[in-house]
Amino acid sequence: MATPATPAAVRTAGPLDGLRWERSGPRGPGDDLVARHLDLLGAVPGRGETERPAPAATGTSWHPEDVTAAAPREEGARLTLGGPEGEVTAVTSWGEGVVDEATAQAATGIMAVHGRRDGGPRGLAVDYAATATGVLAVQGLLAALLARARGDGRFTRVGVDARSAGLLTVSQYLAAAGAEEPEAAELAPGGPPFTSAEGTLFELETLDPGAWALFWRAVGADEEAIRRGWRPFQFRYATACAPLPDALHAAARATPWRRLREAADVSGAEVCALASTAGRAAEYDGAPPWTLTPGPPADPVRAEALGGALPLAGFTVLEAGRRIQAPLATHLLGLLGARVVRIEPPGGDPLRGMPPACSGVSARWLALNRGKEAVEVDIKSPAGQRRLRELAATADVFLHNWAPGRAARLGLDHEHLSAANPGLVYAYTSGWADRLPGAPMGTDFMVQARTGVGEAVRPADEPPAPSLMTLLDVLGGLLGAEAVLAGLLLRERTGSGVRVDSSLLGAADVLTEAARERAARGLDPRRPAGFRRPLRTADGWLAPAGGHGGLPDVRGLSTARAVERLRAERVPAVPVVADLSGLLAAGAIGRDAHGAPAVPTPWSFA
Structure with a gap:
């Protein structure tokens, strides 16, 4: 077995030290994840909670034999945190009309988006909706505890359901589907990974059209194919598909892996062979998905006015983020009541103009940034750096996702900003968190490739392939918000500023935990053939609960009749949303002031 890349993180003071958690009620989506994260944050299990099961070997939230008897559960798992300041309870449930992971993915559009590369809905073989539900539940608990620590005891219960969580994970795709204009790139089957002459599956990454062209020229690809391929490749982060010219795949298949790596080195592009889940299990370092590093004791944290309608009312978050991971993290903090101020370059964030648009503003940009304030700052200039330090001096949180080392080069790292604001929660959402030496570019698809996600998300009868749905950017944003909330709570309890680090690598490890643990035990990490694959009907698709086969052929029935037939046999099923x-x-989807679709807030507080 390979030596872990880094040792597991050393346990330090946690924001939940001194609190106990207990679980009650039926099983719910993400409840094991909630329990594990509460442990990591310092809470201890109550009576009867010392032995928790490992992630389910089936990968479903129910055992297969229970599926036919299953029914929707309105009240799900209850996890209660108790301590000297009282109790707060999180309730996780599946939501209206869904009963498990398969039906949640079907009903919220996850299957539709993930399946674009394949030309039809496909289920993720990992528990994506349940994982998002669990992370959001931890966020809700931390937000409620944070409000309580500031003297606002109104929030004693937070509810999260997998249906709402699933909608949140596809919010950008929903926003684009409801825009006034069409997509900027074609929605059609196709995309990476590529295959070398020896059969090595690999991902390619570059943000530079020049590097793209140089790479393909180095392997002898046709110039017209190179030109036509850039746009779908560039927009695959937005469209979840990339209908590339066949000539590019043919050029890759004709080139040995050694030569492909040389072409990447010469061009400035990067390639990454798809890793296995077993390989990731062998090198896994046991680190949590985020780290909290308390700073030296600071002056008492500023007292904020209470009485806001949401738990984070009165907090100010400063964000210098681009693309998805960092903006989504602060979007969630804004939904919880924080004031969010974006740092944008002179002229504004260029992604505001990314098509398709609503009222002249990118629908996707609005999905992540609506309701935020914006300040234009040239952080490359000394004056701009001083301006950002001034803004950080009065903020509670500063969050960014700049390239590794950039913050230090600009004089905007934790040590620089905390000098002016010792109580600052400084948050960095990165790709790799410096945990894998020699790792490739830290973007969603490269992290998926390097960590075995491409294998874990697909059943055994499909070749490994990272999803072109931005699984890790979204989950990384959720974990980034969770880490910030934990940092704020730790600051409230200690009076010290905190550095918070989260990463796409941490998101990958959370998402693939069940598969990775099976691989570590010598078991097959992949789901069986056909797992969570929707059934074709005469006019659409349906998804049975449990995601397993052995069900009647319903291709001659309408979707509605097929659902009725399966339910008559005590197999819950839902129509698959194939068109967003x-x-x-x-x-369920509202509209913002620009007319862009807006998914509902995922939490309910009481």
């Missing part, structure tokens, strides 16, 4: 526009007409 159907969700926009269902009533």
Whole structure:
């Protein structure tokens, strides 16, 4: 077995030290994840909670034999945190009309987006909706405890359901589907990974069209194919598909892996062979998905006015982020009541103009940034750096996702900003968190490739392939917000500023935990053939609960009749949302001031 890349993180003071958690009620989505994260944050299990099961070997939230008897559960798992300041309870449930991971993915558009590369809905073989539900539940608990620590005891219960969590994970795709103009790139099957002459599956990454062209020229690809391939490749982060010219795949298949790596080195592009789940299990270092590093004792944290309608009312978050991971983290903090101020370059964030648009503003940009304030700062100039330090001096949180080392070069690292504001929670959402030496570029698809996600998300009868849905950017944003909330709570309890680090690598490890643990035990980490694959009907698709086969052929029935037939046999099933526009007409999705679709807030507080 390979030596872990780094040792597991050393346990330090946790924001939940002195608190106990207990679970009650039926099983719910993400409840084991909630328990594990509460442990990591310092809480201890109550009576009867010392032995918790490992992630389910089936990968479903129910055992297969229970599926036919399953029914929707309105009240799910209850995890209660108790301590000297009282109790706060999180309730996780599946949500209206869904009963497990398979039906949650079907009903919220996850199957539709993940399946774009394949030309039809496909289920993720990992528990994506349940994982998001668990992380959001921890966020809700931390937010409620944070409000309580500031003297606001109104928040004693937070509810999160997998249906709402699933909608949040596809919010950018929903926003684009409801925009006034069409997509900037074609929605059609196709995309990486590529295959070398020896059969090595690999991902390619570059943000530079020049590097893209140089790479493909170095392997002898056709110039017209190179030109036509850049746009779908560039927009795959937005569209979840990349219908590349066949000539590019053919050029890759004709080139040995050694030569492909040389072409990447010469061009400035990067390639990464798809790793296995077993390989990731062998090198896994046991580190949590985030780290909290308390700073030296500071002056008492500023007292904020209470009485806001949400737990983070009165907090100010300063964000210098681009793309998805960092903006989503602060978007969630804003939904919890914080004031969020974005640092944008002179002229504004260029992603505001990314098509498709609503009222002249990118629908995808709005999905992550609506409601935020914006300040234009040239952080490359000394004056801009001084301006950012001034803004950070009065903020509670500063969060960024700059390239590794950039903050230090600009004089905007933790040590620089905390000098002016010792109580600052300084948050960095990165790709690798410096945990894997020699790792490739820290973007979503490269992290998926390097960590075995491409294998874990697909059943055994499909070749490994990272999802073109931005799984890790979204989950990384959720974990980044969770880490910031933990840092704020630790600051409230200690009076010290905190450095918070989260990463896409941490998101990958959270998402693949069940598969990785199976691999570590010598078991097959992949789901069986056909796992969570929707069933074709005469007019659409349906997803049975449990995600397993052995069900009647329903291709001759309408979707509605097929659902009725399966339910008559005590197999819950739901129609698969194959076109996101159907969700926009269902009533759950609202519209913002620009007319862009807006998913509902995932928490309910009481």
